[in-house]
Amino acid sequence: xxTYDIDAMDRKIKEIKKAAExxxxxxxxxxxxxxxxxxxxxxxxxxxLNISDAKLVYFS
Numbered sequence: 736x737x738t739y740d741i742d743a744m745d746r747k748i749k750e751i752k753k754a755a756e757x758x759x760x761x762x763x764x765x766x767x768x769x770x771x772x773x774x775x776x777x778x779x780x781x782x783x784l785n786i787s788d789a790k791l792v793y794f795s
Contacts, residue, residue, distance in 0.1 A: 741789050748782045755779060 755775050762768040 739789070739793070741786060741793055745786050745790075748779060748786060752776075752779050752783075 755772055758768065759772050763772065
């Protein structure tokens with residue numbers, strides 16, 4: 736059986752989210768940065784939802 740470190744994945748996703756927020760603060764007025772951050776934040780949100788689902792499956 737394959738095991739996954741869900742908590743480590745959760746921590747890494749939070750780091751990515753924090754980095755995206757920092758990028759938004761320092762370069763968010765550049766149009767290309769704004770557009771890419773919008774997509775990145777949507778992807779991060781999906782990762783957060785996937786990991787919360789995985790926590791329910793693996794830890795309940």
